Amino acid sequence: MHQEYLCGERERTMSHFSPEVLTVLMFGGLLIGIFLGHRLAFVLGGLAIIFGYISWGPSIFAIFINRIWGLMDNYVLLAIPLFIFMAQLLNQSGVADDLFDALRYLLGTLKGGIGITVVIVSTIFAACTGIIGASVVTMGFLALPIMNRYGYDKKLSYGTICAGGTLGILIPPSIMLVIMASEGALSVGQLFAGAIIPGFILSVLYIGYVLIKCHINPELGPPLSAEEYAAISKSEIAVKVVKSLLPPMLLVIGVLGSIFFGIATPTEGAAVGAFLTFILVLAYKKFTWKGFFEAMMKTGATTTMVMMVAIGATCFTGVFIAMGGKEVVTGFVLGLGLGKWGTFWVMMFIVFILGMFIDWLGIVLLCFPVFLPLASQLGFDPIWFVVMIAVNLQASFLTPPFGYALFYLKGVSPSEISISDLYRGIVPYIILMLIGLFICAAFPQIVLWLPSIIVG
Numbered sequence: 290m291h292q293e294y295l296c297g298e299r300e301r302t303m304s305h306f307s308p309e310v311l312t313v314l315m316f317g318g319l320l321i322g323i324f325l326g327h328r329l330a331f332v333l334g335g336l337a338i339i340f341g342y343i344s345w346g347p348s349i350f351a352i353f354i355n356r357i358w359g360l361m362d363n364y365v366l367l368a369i370p371l372f373i374f375m376a377q378l379l380n381q382s383g384v385a386d387d388l389f390d391a392l393r394y395l396l397g398t399l400k401g402g403i404g405i406t407v408v409i410v411s412t413i414f415a416a417c418t419g420i421i422g423a424s425v426v427t428m429g430f431l432a433l434p435i436m437n438r439y440g441y442d443k444k445l446s447y448g449t450i451c452a453g454g455t456l457g458i459l460i461p462p463s464i465m466l467v468i469m470a471s472e473g474a475l476s477v478g479q480l481f482a483g484a485i486i487p488g489f490i491l492s493v494l495y496i497g498y499v500l501i502k503c504h505i506n507p508e509l510g511p512p513l514s515a516e517e518y519a520a521i522s523k524s525e526i527a528v529k530v531v532k533s534l535l536p537p538m539l540l541v542i543g544v545l546g547s548i549f550f551g552i553a554t555p556t557e558g559a560a561v562g563a564f565l566t567f568i569l570v571l572a573y574k575k576f577t578w579k580g581f582f583e584a585m586m587k588t589g590a591t592t593t594m595v596m597m598v599a600i601g602a603t604c605f606t607g608v609f610i611a612m613g614g615k616e617v618v619t620g621f622v623l624g625l626g627l628g629k630w631g632t633f634w635v636m637m638f639i640v641f642i643l644g645m646f647i648d649w650l651g652i653v654l655l656c657f658p659v660f661l662p663l664a665s666q667l668g669f670d671p672i673w674f675v676v677m678i679a680v681n682l683q684a685s686f687l688t689p690p691f692g693y694a695l696f697y698l699k700g701v702s703p704s705e706i707s708i709s710d711l712y713r714g715i716v717p718y719i720i721l722m723l724i725g726l727f728i729c730a731a732f733p734q735i736v737l738w739l740p741s742i743i744v745g
Contacts, residue, residue, distance in 0.1 A: 311613065323646055324646075336605055357603065370589075389431045447698060449499060544561060644684055672740055692715070
């Protein structure tokens with residue numbers, strides 16, 4: 290109702306500006322604000338206020354309040370702080386440390402074994418938490434010193450850690466998928482199920498790359514020394530692997546199993562995950578009141594960041610759509626005359642390019658109101674289409690100039706490491722991500738099979 294009101298008022302107040310001009314002005318302002326170094330939430334909100342006030346005067350603030358209230362009244366979004374809190378506690382539990390140590394010995398005799406261990410631990414860690422920063426920083430602390438000690442190629446080390454860490458935003462539980470489900474009016478459980486196999490495909494591609502690369506040139510990723518491997522028996526390795534795998538597997542089953550089988554809603558499943566993670570922290574004897582307080586403060590800070598961007602974006606998109614921007618973008622994309630699949634790849638290209646400059650949250654909140662109706666018009670399954678965007682957004686954490694995973698790893702790397710080393714290291718993994726995207730496009734059932742057999 291509010292959208293129709295805005296559209297009617299626009300005709301009376303800004304008819305001398307064409308929708309095309311307004312679209313260029315709004316997105317031009319967005320890019321200028323970002324390149325000037327301002328926070329995305331305030332750039333989006335500021336542009337919404339400027340264009341909304343010019344167009345409709347003070348009445349725009351009442352519309353903003355209603356849009357923000359609708360956003361905050363979304364029960365599904367309660368899962369976000371719970372999943373973030375779960376990630377913060379998991380980072381303190383020491384689960385990743387034990388798992389990495391066990392798999393390092395299990396796979397240590399392979400060329401590139403430590404690199405493979407990084408990807409496997411990152412994949413398992415991703416299935417327990419959806420926070421990129423926690424995954425990349427944890428792997429940086431655990432794996433980078435060991436990889437440097439064994440003479441691993443720097444570019445291979447950095448690329449593997451960064452790419453493995455980004456899996457946390459795709460493999461559920463993922464706060465990105467929760468936001469996507471909310472924005473697309475889709476089932477969180479269905480979306481979680483659709484992202485599992487694509488996430489594991491990327492993981493397999495990364496492992497295959499490390500194996501092949503180190504098989505061709507063993508000096509890039511030497512195996513563990515015979516002395517170190519001989520210091521521990523095979524039975525001890527087996528016990529370490531089982532003991533370290535059991536806690537995260539129970540956590541995954543508790544969270545995803547309860548959601549997939551319809552036992553719990555995503556919000557309830559997130560609460561179960563937070564509770565089980567708290568039990569893990571106690572079981573590993575890592576609980577401290579200081580750590581608990583820090584986890585709560587970081588959860589509050591991250592949740593606030595997410596919601597501030599969401600508030601700015603919902604106001605921005607409300608004004609943008611009311612000004613006719615949605616029709617302008619849709620008409621432009623369809624006007625290219627590229628057909629169903631050509632149009633699809635244009636949308637994927639736009640998402641990829643935006644990922645170089647805007648974080649995933651801004652892209653989702655800006656693109657979904659335009660792209661989802663267009664995808665529906667073209668006949669694409671909404672679950673499949675959203676998962677394809679999620680796979681594509683993996684690259685947004687790696688592509689310069691604003692690849693967040695690169696800066697997370699740089700923060701825990703030796704001071705002599707230059708950002709250019711990181712950029713060179715992630716190029717093969719960006720290519721592998723694009724290969725994974727093409728595979729999922731060529732075989733849609735990769736995405737759609739699991740959602741078809743679970744409870745929605």
